Amino acid sequence: MSERTNQDWLSDLQSESASYVDALEALRAHLERGVFYYLRHDRSDLSQLPDEDIRQMAQDFVQDALIKILDSLETFRGESKFTTWASKIAARVAISELRRVRYKDYSLEHLTAEGEIMPDLASLGVTPEGSPHPENYAEQQEILHMLKDAFENALTDRQRTALSAYIFDGVPVEEIARRMDTNRNALYKLVHDGRLKLKHYMEDQGLSLEYLLSLFG
Amino acid sequence: MKITDVVKTIFNTKTDDITCDECFEHIDEYVDMIHAGQDPSEVLPQVKSHLEQCRCCEMEFRALISILEGEIDHADSG
Ligand SMILES: [Zn+2]
Numbered sequence: 001m002s003e004r005t006n007q008d009w010l011s012d013l014q015s016e017s018a019s020y021v022d023a024l025e026a027l028r029a030h031l032e033r034g035v036f037y038y039l040r041h042d043r044s045d046l047s048q049l050p051d052e053d054i055r056q057m058a059q060d061f062v063q064d065a066l067i068k069i070l071d072s073l074e075t076f077r078g079e080s081k082f083t084t085w086a087s088k089i090a091a092r093v094a095i096s097e098l099r100r101v102r103y104k105d106y107s108l109e110h111l112t113a114e115g116e117i118m119p120d121l122a123s124l125g126v127t128p129e130g131s132p133h134p135e136n137y138a139e140q141q142e143i144l145h146m147l148k149d150a151f152e153n154a155l156t157d158r159q160r161t162a163l164s165a166y167i168f169d170g171v172p173v174e175e176i177a178r179r180m181d182t183n184r185n186a187l188y189k190l191v192h193d194g195r196l197k198l199k200h201y202m203e204d205q206g207l208s209l210e211y212l213l214s215l216f217g
Numbered sequence: 218m219k220i221t222d223v224v225k226t227i228f229n230t231k232t233d234d235i236t237c238d239e240c241f242e243h244i245d246e247y248v249d250m251i252h253a254g255q256d257p258s259e260v261l262p263q264v265k266s267h268l269e270q271c272r273c274c275e276m277e278f279r280a281l282i283s284i285l286e287g288e289i290d291h292a293d294s295g
Contacts, residue, residue, distance in 0.1 A: 037287020080245035209228035
């Protein structure tokens with residue numbers, strides 16, 4: 001690929017001459033190589049797909065990313081290489097789309113309905129037989145009760161729902177946000193504040209991370 | 218999620234944190250500094266701290282590193 005400077009990229013992508021098409025196609029090819037590489041080598045969840053499917057996926061993600069890139073050229077402040085800036089947009093498009101597909105059937109209903117939101121120890125990977133320290137099992141159960149109390153007493157309803165999805169179900173913030181009619185930043189903040197409350201609650205009970213990791217490790 | 222991940226998520230939370238959008242705004246600069254052999258945590262400590270607390274941004278950060286690696290690999294060979 002010919003070495004364009006940041007200024008070359010910007011002026012070519014904003015021009016109305018043939019250099020626009022050249023730059024756009026060069027950027028497209030560049031991003032497709034990178035996104036293909038990521039999908040092929042770093043996504044074990046896609047490993048069963050043939051190369052041609054992965055290539056098609058990369059092309060689709062990059063097409064969506066290029067629209068965003070062209071729309072936001074004026075926000076590029078020149079503090080990185082242009083191609084790094086464009087690639088971060090492609091990365092976010094690809095991951096957002098993969099998350100959307102992965103969680104398309106996920107619902108928060110089981111967390112908002114009356115009833116138990118705390119998973120039991122077994123679904124958190126802790127069983128008396130599987131534990132390296134079976135003699136600690138009673139204490140592990142006690143900790144889970146404490147965590148349950150923290151969820152019930154320290155959090156608002158919205159925080160409880162969001163944090164349960166985030167912590168226990170491992171759902172990404174943007175997917176929780178979509179289901180709670182808010183945006184990723186606001187949801188992240190809601191979750192972050194809730195995490196701090198849980199942390200302080202647990203610390204007030206005399207618990208530390210080191211202790212808990214040794215108990216459950 | 219495993220219980221050890223649950224407690225790590227809770228206890229690794231720090232008081233100050235930026236938003237995901239603020240992290241995204243600087244992540245290209247952050248990655249370029251790493252590639253240039255510099256330590257971005259001195260200039261952009263809040264990005265480093267956010268990446269340690271936000272698994273979603275951390276995943277996007279790792280994807281960006283991988284994408285850039287894929288772009289370079291092939292550019293060199295042809
Ligand atoms: Zn984030």
